[in-house]
Amino acid sequence: MQFKELNDIVNECKRFARNEIREQVLDFDLNPSPAALQGIWSKSAQLDIPSLLLPEVYGGAGYPALCCALVLDTFASECAGIASVFAHHFAACMPLSDSRPDCCETYSTSISRMEGYGSAPAAVIFSGDPGDGEIELIEKENALVLTGITPPVGNTDAAGFCCIFAKDPIQEDGITCLFLDRDRIENSRCKDIHLPGLKINPFRKLHFQGLKISSTDIIGERGKSSDLMKKTRSAFYGFISAMALGSARSAYQKALTYAGLRYQYGNTIIHHQEIQRMLGAMLMKLQMGTSGTIQLFSEEKLNLPFSAPDPMLTKSFCTDMAMEIVIDAIQIHGGYGYMHEYGLEKIMRDVKVLQLLGGSNPYHHVQVIAEQL
Amino acid sequence: MKENDLKYGLFADAPDLVDTIPALGKLKKAYPEYIAKAERAQCIARKFAREEMLPKVIEIDTKCSKDPRYADLDLWQKANHLKLNIAAIPVKLGGLGWSALDNAVLVEELSSVCLASAANITFNTFGLLGALVECRTDIVLKIIRMMTDAQKKGEPLFWAWAITEPSAGTDMEDGEAMALMKPSTSARKVPGGYRLNGTKCFITNGSLAHYVIATIPMDPSHPRESMATFFVPTGTKGFSVGRVERKCGQKASQTAEIFFDDVFVPEENLWEPPGRGLRHTREILSITRGYIGLCGTAMARGALDHCIRFAHRKKIRNHRLLDEDWVRFAISDMMKDIMAVRAACYNFAISMDTYHVWSLFEKIPIKASLKILSEKLILGDSMLNLAKNKLISLAGNRYKGGIVTDKLVEKFVTEGSALKVSGTDLAVRVSSRVLDIVGLEGMAYDLGIEKYFRDAKVTQIYEGSNQANRIDLFHNTIGSLS
Numbered sequence: 001m002q003f004k005e006l007n008d009i010v011n012e013c014k015r016f017a018r019n020e021i022r023e024q025v026l027d028f029d030l031n032p033s034p035a036a037l038q039g040i041w042s043k044s045a046q047l048d049i050p051s052l053l054l055p056e057v058y059g060g061a062g063y064p065a066l067c068c069a070l071v072l073d074t075f076a077s078e079c080a081g082i083a084s085v086f087a088h089h090f091a092a093c094m095p096l097s098d099s100r101p102d103c104c105e106t107y108s109t110s111i112s113r114m115e116g117y118g119s120a121p122a123a124v125i126f127s128g129d130p131g132d133g134e135i136e137l138i139e140k141e142n143a144l145v146l147t148g149i150t151p152p153v154g155n156t157d158a159a160g161f162c163c164i165f166a167k168d169p170i171q172e173d174g175i176t177c178l179f180l181d182r183d184r185i186e187n188s189r190c191k192d193i194h195l196p197g198l199k200i201n202p203f204r205k206l207h208f209q210g211l212k213i214s215s216t217d218i219i220g221e222r223g224k225s226s227d228l229m230k231k232t233r234s235a236f237y238g239f240i241s242a243m244a245l246g247s248a249r250s251a252y253q254k255a256l257t258y259a260g261l262r263y264q265y266g267n268t269i270i271h272h273q274e275i276q277r278m279l280g281a282m283l284m285k286l287q288m289g290t291s292g293t294i295q296l297f298s299e300e301k302l303n304l305p306f307s308a309p310d311p312m313l314t315k316s317f318c319t320d321m322a323m324e325i326v327i328d329a330i331q332i333h334g335g336y337g338y339m340h341e342y343g344l345e346k347i348m349r350d351v352k353v354l355q356l357l358g359g360s361n362p363y364h365h366v367q368v369i370a371e372q373l
Numbered sequence: 374m375k376e377n378d379l380k381y382g383l384f385a386d387a388p389d390l391v392d393t394i395p396a397l398g399k400l401k402k403a404y405p406e407y408i409a410k411a412e413r414a415q416c417i418a419r420k421f422a423r424e425e426m427l428p429k430v431i432e433i434d435t436k437c438s439k440d441p442r443y444a445d446l447d448l449w450q451k452a453n454h455l456k457l458n459i460a461a462i463p464v465k466l467g468g469l470g471w472s473a474l475d476n477a478v479l480v481e482e483l484s485s486v487c488l489a490s491a492a493n494i495t496f497n498t499f500g501l502l503g504a505l506v507e508c509r510t511d512i513v514l515k516i517i518r519m520m521t522d523a524q525k526k527g528e529p530l531f532w533a534w535a536i537t538e539p540s541a542g543t544d545m546e547d548g549e550a551m552a553l554m555k556p557s558t559s560a561r562k563v564p565g566g567y568r569l570n571g572t573k574c575f576i577t578n579g580s581l582a583h584y585v586i587a588t589i590p591m592d593p594s595h596p597r598e599s600m601a602t603f604f605v606p607t608g609t610k611g612f613s614v615g616r617v618e619r620k621c622g623q624k625a626s627q628t629a630e631i632f633f634d635d636v637f638v639p640e641e642n643l644w645e646p647p648g649r650g651l652r653h654t655r656e657i658l659s660i661t662r663g664y665i666g667l668c669g670t671a672m673a674r675g676a677l678d679h680c681i682r683f684a685h686r687k688k689i690r691n692h693r694l695l696d697e698d699w700v701r702f703a704i705s706d707m708m709k710d711i712m713a714v715r716a717a718c719y720n721f722a723i724s725m726d727t728y729h730v731w732s733l734f735e736k737i738p739i740k741a742s743l744k745i746l747s748e749k750l751i752l753g754d755s756m757l758n759l760a761k762n763k764l765i766s767l768a769g770n771r772y773k774g775g776i777v778t779d780k781l782v783e784k785f786v787t788e789g790s791a792l793k794v795s796g797t798d799l800a801v802r803v804s805s806r807v808l809d810i811v812g813l814e815g816m817a818y819d820l821g822i823e824k825y826f827r828d829a830k831v832t833q834i835y836e837g838s839n840q841a842n843r844i845d846l847f848h849n850t851i852g853s854l855s
């Protein structure tokens with residue numbers, strides 16, 4: 001993909017986010033409404049955003065995951081909650097290009113035409129997210145059924161369909177990838193847990209109590225999707241990183257602007273060294289996070305020792321640094337930063353959820369080493 | 374093990390003051406009643422926090438999220454019944470006679486459950502603090518009488534302390550900054566008193582207050598030299614309340630914009646004359662900053678408390694989350710910081726009893742009057758009239774001035790600033806870190822863990838931003854060496 005093409009898309013998305021999202025952000029936070037979300041979703045289809053990742057042969061745009069990440073970054077700089085809806089959707093679409101052609105065609109076409117279950121954002125569930133419940137396929141009375149409780153997941157309310165990676169005892173460490181449409185998960189939803197952030201995207205656990213699974217639900221081969229899960233999850237971590245960057249960049253920009261306007265001690269506060277230090281440290285984190293995330297998605301990997309970033313660690317770094325940035329951005333705004341109408345405290349709450357999406361950061365650090373053993 | 378056997382923080386058996394801060398054992402030997410009283414205070418405060426506050430705070434937070442003007446008076450009434458909102462007033466005059474140490478215990482226990490509800494109950498002492506800072510006999514007696522009367526009748530009585538202006542927060546708390554500020558309020562002399570004009574913002578209880586203590590300059594082109602302190606009944610013509618802010622947290626405590634439109638203040642309600650307003654502010658800060666540090670530490674304790682209980686309940690891979698090594702290390706790490714800052718905060722409270730305004734209660738003239746005179750007589754009209762006598766009124770002020778000197782005030786600003794920054798940074802760090810342990814599931818609104826994080830952030834901002842506190846800390850120590 002050409003740089004110019006990528007740049008054009010990002011600019012289109014920036015305009016879209018400014019025109020369609022910016023004005024409503026505070027309202028999305030206070031009165032999250034499924035109708036408002038659906039409105040944004042439908043409009044985004046005019047830019048082909050829902051089908052960005054899907055193969056061109058089935059009406060998709062055929063763009064790489066990097067493009068999705070950049071789109072998420074621009075969306076998150078206006079509203080991480082909206083961005084998170086797209087992030088779950090993009091991740092749920094990832095496995096399609098590796099799935100059975102008939103399955104890929106059905107789902108891709110319905111998404112690119114915004115028809116049926118393709119007319120709403122999709123959800124994605126990874127079995128055994130660190131520290132949380134596992135979902136499993138088991139044989140029961142000659143049928144294959146899905147059981148278990150998922151961790152809290154996004155997009156479950158709106159979801160047109162759900163991509164699920166379930167444990168499958170058919171073989172050791174077996175993972176099977178399932179695509180289930182809206183009606184099938186209808187009765188599995190637990191109550192909205194009301195997270196402090198990303199409010200436009202309510203999170204719930206899904207409780208599967210022996211949901212019958214047929215062979216057409218399974219994409220790919222039974223028990224052989226663990227690489228696909230790894231790939232999808234890695235992309236999802238990258239998407240979370242991108243959203244953290246967008247959120248943090250927005251907080252940084254607000255702080256930079258405010259510091260140039262606010263007077264204390266007879267001068268704008270940007271002239272005080274401590275404020276300069278805070279802003280400089282914010283910029284440092286943003287720059288490092290951005291280059292790490294871009295590298296994560298770049299197709300040409302540098303072949304130097306320690307050069308390839310780990311997706312989980314990138315997510316951990318980017319979300320943690322985003323939190324530090326937002327906390328300081330609020331601090332620079334003084335009392336105003338704590339008030340809802342300035343939009344900064346909302347970013348802080350959003351970023352707190354991003355930090356925990358897909359598992360907790362300190363545990364990622366444990367995991368990345370433990371997995372090498 | 375049952376969850377209730379996890380006896381940490383709020384769920385530990387009270388009193389555990391000496392057990393958790395062993396150095397107090399030495400004090401207990403020398404002054405048994407001083408420590409025994411603090412232990413009794415801890416029993417009362419912990420019981421109130423656990424049994425009255427804990428079951429209600431999420432419900433209150435929900436209502437205030439919907440409507441920032443919602444005021445929960447139920448908890449306040451319960452605290453009022455126990456006199457927790459007038460705890461510092463001497464027993465003889467109708468209060469609980471709680472020392473600075475006893476009040477620290479109260480602040481810690483209540484804030485460990487909910488910063489906002491704790492503020493509603495304990496910030497009520499602002500009126501008393503303001504009066505004690507003045508220490509003019511007529512003011513002190515008047516305020517104490519108002520507070521105890523209201524307590525007896527069960528009528529809410531709120532105070533607000535109005536310093537911050539839309540264009541000046543830090544500028545209102547530091548002399549160097551104040552000299553350069555552009556005030557949005559002003560006062561002018563008129564026959565019999567003063568007229569106040571302008572806007573103050575972010576005022577805690579501004580929307581509920583019956584009285585406001587406001588710091589306003591007489592000459593906006595020379596704010597520092599002309600800053601004065603006024604005592605304003607909010608029923609006065611020209612006083613009005615603007616927006617009640619929608620905030621990230623601390624929701625049950627209202628924060629409001631207030632307007633002065635040619636508000637008349639009689640001469641007697643000029644608490645500090647022009648040029649002395651900043652000194653009044655600094656003295657209040659010399660008391661409150663240390664306590665805000667303790668609020669922060671208490672919130673960290675409360676958040677950790679919830680986290681430990683969640684990690685005990687939550688099963689992963691066939692064991693408790695609490696059994697994960699990384700979780701244990703993280704908990705210990707947070708505990709060690711809480712232990713260190715908490716001990717330092719109690720050190721501050723005890724120093725407050727030893728040297729600051731609370732030490733007045735130990736001085737012979739005050740002790741003797743409280744002993745000899747009856748409550749009726751002290752708070753009666755004739756005493757109040759006598760106290761209004763200029764000479765007598767000023768004698769109290771002078772007497773106190775000899776004890777709480779400018780130097781002492783700045784010493785406590787220094788100590789308080791260090792604790793304020795330590796405690797509130799800790800609150801933000803710990804309340805965020807516990808969420809990393811409990812995960813998305815533990816962040817569910819109903820569990821009340823995420824609320825600590827939303828509440829904590831404000832403590833780094835008010836009572837002087839943590840940068841302003843660092844400026845004071847350096848200025849008053851290393852900075853003043855040269």
Ligand SMILES: Cc1cc2nc3c(=O)[nH]c(=O)nc-3n(C[C@H](O)[C@H](O)[C@H](O)COP(=O)(O)OP(=O)(O)OC[C@H]3O[C@@H](n4cnc5c(N)ncnc54)[C@H](O)[C@@H]3O)c2cc1C
Pocket residue numbers: 262263264265269272273274275331332333334335336338533534535536537540541542543544574575576577578620623628831834835836837838839840841
């Ligand atoms: C919930 C809440 C309740 C409050 N209650 C009250 C109340 O009851 N009464 C009252 O009077 N006020 C109250 N306040 C206001 C509070 O005291 C102020 O917000 C605080 O003093 C900071 O002032 P500011 O918001 O104007 O920030 P500013 O003073 O404008 O500061 C902006 C930023 O610049 C930084 N800064 C300023 N100067 C320097 C410097 N020289 N070097 C480095 N950094 C600098 C500050 O640290 C801050 O980060 C409340 C605020 C809140 C949020």
